[in-house]
Amino acid sequence: MDVPGAGALALRGGRTASAGGVVGSSPLRPVSGNSEDVVTSREPTGHRAAPRSWQAQFVTEPGNADEGLDGSVVAFHERVYAPWPAWLVSIVLTGSVAIAYGYPLGARVGIVTFVVGQGLATWWLIATAPLVVVDDLVFRAGRARLPLRYVSRIAPLDASQTREARGPLADPRAYLCTRGWTSRSVLVEVDDPDDPHPYWLISTRRGLELAPVLAAARDSAKA
Structure with missing residues (x-):
């Protein structure tokens, strides 16, 4: 299922198993125990490795020019202002x-x-109000851009899940663009072995709207 419901995921510690055995430590485990919904993590290697685990630092290289560019067709736009x-x-x-x-x-x-x-x-x-944008090239949160081809699973999180996602069980390598004045968020798995961030956690007041829009943009970019 591309966009799990808000109650489909819960934060849990421990190891994550797949068909090939244990694949790594993950902060996410579905309540149902279905391994297909688990967001796994990877070691920070490659050209996107960052000196800080909490900060996305994508470097534009030949062949990856879209990592530093916004698209021309905007499907979702939200400025997460303070209340x-x-x-x-x-x-x-x-x-x-x-x-x-x-x-x-x-x-x-x-x-x-x-x-x-x-x-x-x-x-x-x-x-200090981050901009969250989905266009035809990238998913943008704050100053970080993630090309749509690297977007994998997407899950809108309710207030309690967001609190857990910000807590000690979360993966410290995750990219966080969160604000304390927003109780809800969206978790986006990064499907790129060279990226040091296994997933993004993004504050948003419109998570149930953002998730399917991002999923549709991802599918269109990968088509």
Whole structure:
């Protein structure tokens, strides 16, 4: 099944067995015990090996130009912004600073302080909101791009599964593009023996929509 349901996968430790025996340590094991749904892991080797296990660093090489390029046809686009309370807190904090400066120095100083401070806060909130995109060439999460030909199994995770996926049982080599303000995520297995990241864990509020769109784009790219 290409896109397991949100309840199809659960984090478990231990070894993962396949038809050929034990193939490696994996943080994912289906609740049903069906080995076909298990995301396995690999040793970090090849030209995509990164010095940090948590950071995707794809290097464009001849013959792999699409790894650094976005496609022209966008099938899914989401900016994972912070929730409205974070924006409200930024306004309260910058307003407090503006009052603290404006009261002794004058209204003009207070207004300038608020405008500059809120501008910086807004920039930070936008800059830290990762972009999740599926197009006709790559799956993009944050600044990392994964060519669609390397996308394998896809699973939308609910809040409890996402907490486990971020926990100590997760594979430390996984690429994480997660934000604490989003409780749900999508897990994408990487089917590339040269990639140091066995899977991606991506924060999204639209996981049930993203998973089938990404699966369709993957199938189209591999056709």
